[in-house]
Every structure is written in structure tokens, then in C-alpha cells.
Amino acid sequence: MADGQDNQQVAFLRGINVGRAKRVAMADLRKLLGDLGFTQVRTVLNSGNVVFGAGTVAPAEAAARIEEALVLKLGVAARVTVLSASQFDELIAQNTLAPPADASRLLALVLNNPADVQRLAPLLQQPWQPEALALGQWAAYAWCPEGVLASRLVAALGVLLGDGVTSRNWATMQKLHVLLGGADGAATA
Known part of the structure; x- marks a missing residue:
């Protein structure tokens, strides 16, 4: 698969929505990524799996931006790993x-x-x-x-x-x- 679809990437948020800690609504997560300028934001299940278009943003930079925004906007500290579509x-x-x-x-x-x-x-x-x-x-x-x-x-x-x-x-x-x-x-x- 090519990365041509707006540089598709997948993000994995570690440890959210496990038990009562680190609760994040998927609608809030989609909005957060949209506010960061990512496009076509889609979540899978309720456990912090996000597919999105990243434009020219590299996976490591996308991960850093998402981690920072999670803390600043949602008050949740979570490790984020991002892979490009080809890496996935x-x-x-x-x-x-x-x-x-x-x-x-x-x-x-x-x-x-x-x-x-x-x-x-x-x-x-x-x-x-x-x-x-x-x-x-x-x-x-x-x-x-x-x-x-x-x-x-x-x-x-x-x-x-x-x-x-x-x-x-x-x-x-x-x-x-x-x-x-x-x-x-x-x-x-």
C-alpha cells in the first residue's frame, strides 16, 4: 500500500480506557487530532487506536504532538506510538x-x-x-x-x-x- 492517501498513519495510545484510569472518549480523541490538523481521523474500538491523514508530518512528530495535546487538552498522560501505513x-x-x-x-x-x-x-x-x-x-x-x-x-x-x-x-x-x-x-x- 502506498502512503499517498494524505500520508495515512496509525496511532496507538498506551493504557487509555483500561479500567477507570485515563478515560478518553473516542469523539474527543478524534476532535483532538482534527484540531492538530490531521485529516480523515477515525478510531477503532475504545482503546486508543486512531487512523488519520498526517500530510507531511512524520510519525515521530505526530506521536509527540498527540502526546502533548492529550495532556494539555484532555489532562491525560499516555505514551503514543505512531506508524506510517507502510510501516503498519x-x-x-x-x-x-x-x-x-x-x-x-x-x-x-x-x-x-x-x-x-x-x-x-x-x-x-x-x-x-x-x-x-x-x-x-x-x-x-x-x-x-x-x-x-x-x-x-x-x-x-x-x-x-x-x-x-x-x-x-x-x-x-x-x-x-x-x-x-x-x-x-x-x-x-
């Missing part, structure tokens, strides 16, 4: 784990700093069965057949990366991919 396409393509029967048990852990993938490489040598780990340029992929909350692998990734990563299940990633035009089907916007 690569993230989808680099998942080498078999397509799951239950997409909610396969996580894409999107890296805030792609260089952090090097810190995760030693985890590939550990026995995680029945869980599985794969690494890509933009994300780590974790198969958690017994559930995310019971996952030793996800816990290990969290210890190594802290707030330098935000996770989404594969079903959400597929919805975002559809919204970006990378697959057939419909997304909840």
Missing part, C-alpha cells in the same frame, strides 16, 4: 506466527523504539511452549493460548520494555489494517 503493512506481514483460531490470544506488541527489538532477541532462545514468540521490525508477536493475563511471555516482554511497548490483539490489528486499506472487509470506526 510491514508489521502485519512480519508476523510469522500461524494465524490463530482465536485472534484475541495473539498479541502484537508495538515498539515505541524499533531498536528495542534487539533487547528481545534473547527471549527467542527460551522455551515458552505452549506460548510462542516472533519478532519483527516494528513489533513483537506473542501467542498466548492460555490467555494474555496468564502469559509468562507477555510478562517477560513487559519487564524488558515497560512503557516502551503497547499491545493490541490480532483482531484489532486486522481491523486497523482493513481501515488503512490493506485487506478486504469492514472495520468498526
